[in-house]
Amino acid sequence: MSKEKLLEISNLKQHFKAGKKGVIKAVDGLNFDIYKGETFGLVGESGCGKSTTGRTIIRLYDATEGEVLFNGEDVHSVKDKKELKRFNREMQMIFQDPYASLNPRMKVEDIVAEGLDVHGLASNDQERKEIVVNLLETVGLNEDHANRYPHEFSGGQRQRLGIARALAVDPSFIIADEPISALDVSIQAQVVNLLKKLQNEKGLTYLFIAHDLSMVKYISDRIGVMYFGKMVELADADDLYENPMHPYTKSLLSAIPLPDPDYERSRRRFNYDPSDHDQSEEPEFREVRPDHWVLCTTKEMEKYQKDYPGK
Amino acid sequence: MDNLLEVNNLHVSFDTYGGEVKAVRGVDFSVKKGETLAIVGESGSGKSVTTKALMGLIPSPPGRIKEGEILFEGKDLTKMKDKELSKIRGKDIAMIFQDPMTSLNPTMKVGNQIMEGLIKHQKKSKSEAKKRALELLELVGIANAEQRLKQYPHQFSGGMRQRVVIAIALACNPKLLLADEPTTALDVTIQAQILEVMKDIQKEMESGIVFITHDLGVVANVADRVAVMYAGKIVEIGKVDDIFYNPKHPYTWGLLGSMPSLDSTDDELYAIPGSPPDLMHPPKGDAFAPRSDFAMKIDFEQEPPMFKVSEDHYAATWLLHENAPAVQPPESVQTRMKGMTRESAEGDKV
Structure with missing residues (x-):
């Protein structure tokens, strides 16, 4: 994998007003890069801001502060509609709920082709139809499905439609917001295999948002762990699972139930207590080991480095 | 009791x-x-x-x-x-x-x-x-x-x-x-x-x-015990260890194989092809046969009874019949089971 940066996110903040005075800091100062061709996993419990992060990157929300550079250009400073369209072609999203994210009154053909229409990618009806059929076949559906409505499909098939729609404009970057959470286990594997296959064929880059940690580990190259709007740890997928440093990551990992009864019997859960942190200074996001970042104070960093197994 | x-x-x-x-x-x-x-x-x-x-x-x-x-x-x-x-x-x-x-x-x-x-x-x-x-x-x-x-x-x-x-x-x-x-x-x-x-x-x-x-x-x-259901029937039932370490039904294999383990693997997940049957017209024979890689001719004709594997472990698949060919679970499920036993041994030490 190249180390070319596709997306650079710096100091991204997304604050929502709550009532007259309150402010909810859903995303509070995120810094990370996504490399070309990789899958970046974003995990955390509900309400930690992982979905908001995805939605802010693709500009469904305007960021309160911060920059999102896509191929070196700032997405959030674009005002021109034409320019914005260009970004939208490059960035697409797959949503969590395959039931709510497809318009029930539109035929599959029109759902999938909507992006083509918006960007004027098909010169005539014949071509439009061809592209749609092609896309349907790519995601494991067929021509007959083009004339049906979403309610005629099962959950797994609908998620395939969502993927076909995202692929229609030939994007280079796809944000998948919990794309498999609503699906059955056996169907989850089908969709994940499909996403991996497409990545290999088209060189796609994914931001994969999920709370199912074992699936994230499986699909991601690097993983970021979020807690209350901040990223607390970022590392290679294997490194993160083998050598978690931040106590929150440890607690999250220790809570995953694994399909292994012997392991489950001996499992010890680790509870995270935010007050255990070193309070002497504001924690910062530091590179504790090469490519392994943790939100910590200097004292904590020394400790993490000392405790790091191997080497 | x-x-x-x-x-x-x-x-x-x-x-x-x-x-x-x-x-x-x-x-x-x-x-x-x-x-x-x-x-x-x-x-x-x-x-x-x-x-x-x-x-x-x-x-x-x-x-x-x-x-x-x-x-x-x-x-x-x-x-x-x-x-x-x-x-x-x-x-x-x-x-x-x-x-x-x-x-x-x-x-x-x-x-x-x-x-x-x-x-x-x-x-x-x-x-x-x-x-x-x-x-x-x-x-x-x-x-x-x-x-x-x-x-x-x-x-x-x-x-x-x-x-x-x-x-x-x-x-x-x-x-x-x-x-x-x-x-x-x-x-x-x-x-x-x-x-x-x-x-x-x-x-x-x-x-x-x-x-x-x-x-x-x-x-x-x-x-303590697990029952695996498919298309309105229990296809395998047994102690939790039986189901995870010695599964017999192809559907159970599929379920286990489709979950990624934390032991990283870059191979494709074992996905069960197709989708569950329509229960308005339940299929003849073994309901799982159309999605199974291990289906035999008899699976499409006759429904398998519950075969006894051990004292508390039963599975409804013709693969357990004495005339059936010996079949091994898909590779991904096997490696995974091996991985598990090793992993749990490590877990004990910690």
Whole structure:
């Protein structure tokens, strides 16, 4: 994998007003890069801001502060509609709920082709139809499905439609917001295999948002762990699972139930207590080991480095 | 020990305009005191319908229990009148529903919802019921119980609400607890807490639990025995170790193989092709055959009986017939099982 940066996110903040005075800091100062061709996993419990992060990157929300550079250009400073369209072609999203994210009154053909229409990618009806059929076949559906409505499909098939729609404009970057959470286990594997296959064929880059940690580990190259709007740890997928440093990551990992009864019997859960942190200074996001970042104070960093197994 | 619950040849059907949907097609299982039976399967496999039938909660019409018996402490629930059933329901048999957002009454204070069953079933006075409600909230790990009793469901987070639902279910010390995906809507950390609470309570009260889920990790955590359901039938049942370390049915292989393990693998996941059958017209023979890589000719013609693998382990697949060719589970499932035993050995050391 190249180390070319596709997306650079710096100091991204997304604050929502709550009532007259309150402010909810859903995303509070995120810094990370996504490399070309990789899958970046974003995990955390509900309400930690992982979905908001995805939605802010693709500009469904305007960021309160911060920059999102896509191929070196700032997405959030674009005002021109034409320019914005260009970004939208490059960035697409797959949503969590395959039931709510497809318009029930539109035929599959029109759902999938909507992006083509918006960007004027098909010169005539014949071509439009061809592209749609092609896309349907790519995601494991067929021509007959083009004339049906979403309610005629099962959950797994609908998620395939969502993927076909995202692929229609030939994007280079796809944000998948919990794309498999609503699906059955056996169907989850089908969709994940499909996403991996497409990545290999088209060189796609994914931001994969999920709370199912074992699936994230499986699909991601690097993983970021979020807690209350901040990223607390970022590392290679294997490194993160083998050598978690931040106590929150440890607690999250220790809570995953694994399909292994012997392991489950001996499992010890680790509870995270935010007050255990070193309070002497504001924690910062530091590179504790090469490519392994943790939100910590200097004292904590020394400790993490000392405790790091191997080497 | 005598069985607390015994389900024999249960059939549940729904009459729709399109015809009869055979949601549950002959299910047998039993639950002992203090034991947890997990039922796993995809949506539409009939696991929720089975538990609803146990509670007498199948809406009729369109649903009906076509055949079979549900023996709870020796009494057949299917033959009971509604009035008798409602004396057992909520008292001896309690249910934890999947979605805590919809299973609580938004217009009632949480305290009153917990006390409801106590006052009705145990004929407790209001103050006694309140005392018990306080105990229950503390038991499920809700702080400030006194204050929390006076709050409404919307003032609770998802995990807290599920704890309330559990407190309600436990109010009358049920002998049998039916839990329908009780943690599916929750985060892993909260899920782990809730599972711990349920296990503690089970130890204390010796209740039997029927636990429905599609998360095999959760199954490995809570279950003593596991029943795997497919297309309205139990296709494999056994001790939790049998199912995870020595699975016999191709569908069980598929389920195990489709979950990624934390041992990183770059190979493709083993995905079960296709989708579950239409239960309006259940397929002839083995319902799983069209999706199975291991289907033989007989699978499309004749339904396999339950073959005995060991004392408590049964599986309904022709592969276990003495004339069947010897078949190994798919490679990904095998490596995974090897990986597991190694992993758990490491786990013991830590």
